[in-house]
Amino acid sequence: MHIVIAHFGTHYVGNPGGVEKVICQFSNEMIRRGHAVTILYRDYCEGNPYFPLDSRVVQNNILFQHGKKIISEKLPVGLRVLREIVRVFSKSGGQELNARFKGRQYGMQIQKYLAENPADVVLSCSVPSTKYVIDDAHCTAPVIQMMHSHPRYLFPRMSKAEKEAVGKCRVLQILLPSGLKTAKEFFPNLPVKVIGNPVYLPVKEAHPGDAKEKHLISCVGSLTKNKQQQLLCKAFARLAADYPDWNVELWGYSGSFGRSIQAWADKHSLSDRIFIKGKTTHVEEVYARSDIFCLPSRAEGWGLGLTEAMAAGVPAVGFKGCTGVEDLIQDGITGLLAENGDVDSLATALRSLMNDASKRKIMGQQAAESMKQYAPEKIWNEWEALLKDVIAGKK
Known part of the structure; x- marks a missing residue:
């Protein structure tokens, strides 16, 4: 299967964040299992992530074409000022303005890439990314919303446009059972799957009970x-x-x-x-x-x-x-x-x-x-089974 990971919410190149670490781990494992993986991202430059990534994973910055930047990752100054004014009265309103403008910028490039490189399934790493893929790029492949924030913290802050986009996903994945109640409140008709992050065995074990100088x-x-x-x-x-x-x-x-x-x-x-x-x-x-x-x-x-x-x-x-x-x-x-x-x-x-x-x-x-x-093998098995079910139309 060809898995496209949509990462348009935060910086990607050289970013030592938790989201980026999980994305790299996920990509490496799916490549190891024989699948094709593409990471679509947006950043001010082209480059590699902070964490190790299999060379067979395709990376594409949608803001660039043939090594030249063709789209800005920032809003024009006037819109940025307007966004901050709107945020004073409504955080979600400011977010909506942000999402709609950037969607118009990014949608065409995402659509073009997916037309030339069809995805069997798209894994969206953030709520804004989902809007860009579904509403602005008019993606026809099934989309899975991958959550890295807790629903209780994130969902109340979503804009109307973002909420509508997430509702069009095939499945909503969350990390912890404690997020189920909020997920069902916001998306009662969307299948929700709990899959935690993989926790790898340490290279070295700690010895917190030992006598030490420091x-x-x-x-x-x-x-x-x-x-x-x-x-x-x-x-x-x-x-x-x-x-x-x-x-x-x-x-x-x-x-x-x-x-x-x-x-x-x-x-x-x-x-x-x-x-x-x-x-x-x-x-x-x-x-x-x-x-x-x-x-x-x-x-x-x-x-x-x-x-x-x-x-x-x-x-x-x-x-x-x-x-x-x-x-x-x-x-x-x-x-x-x-x-x-x-x-x-x-x-x-x-x-x-x-x-x-x-x-x-x-x-x-x-x-x-x-x-x-x-354990990583358990987590990746759950992910692979979910991806296959979604592609087969079982979810």
Whole structure:
């Protein structure tokens, strides 16, 4: 089968994001299984993803033709100003304006590519991508909506045009059972399939219960307001004096939010205890050195770094009420859940694990065991079966 992956919602080239990692893993596996895979994307340049990708996967930037950029990825200045004005009164309204204009730009190029390279099935990585493919490119191949955000977080923010486009998909895939209720509320007539992300066995295992000269609390993921790494730093500040052999490392794309955290650490004389490390292609080394993994996000579709750390045997800490985190951490078994957004509660959870090496070891072992339900072979089998059913018209 020829699988076309539509990735028009975020940057693609060199982007170390979770969506891009899953797309590359998916593409590599389907190529290995004998299928043809094309990734259609949009970005300001042509190039390769951050993560390893089989050379047989076709990549095509719809904004370029024969190496020359023919379409801008940005709205004209006037429309950008109008969009921001509309957003003041309606976030979905601003999103709708964005989607409609970009759809007119992108639709013709997507349609042209699919006419020359027919797809058996299109896998859309974002809601805007679905609109561009179905409504603007008039795609006749079956489309599967692949969700990377949690429905509870994303669906209420959709524009009317985006909601209508998703409703025309053949199947809606979501990552976690907790998203089923919202998915059915928004799309009562659309088949919904729960398929989690694959969690690969670690190259190296962590040893969170071992005696060490230095212990580590790690957090892996882009430094953003949503992931709230500043709350981890503030919680650690309450503990640092009592635990001089513990440090914090924040890994991932940094930017302005990372700089603000660095300034905070400098101001509170914690720059020798809290380290902003940036991106890495050897994240397994981080997990192997970790004694606790903390993801203090307000919302996640799926905590990818979280599941990778847990698979390595690291006990995890996150917030109750955070989608994509509380679904994966079993409170008191594979880690601890603090009260949502509460720095004192987060500090208490961290202290509980920092105090008890035996607890860290047992919870880490249970975390690794819990991730076996997302074994790659199982996840890819589910995906392949879904793709075949959709093509055959069984879905």
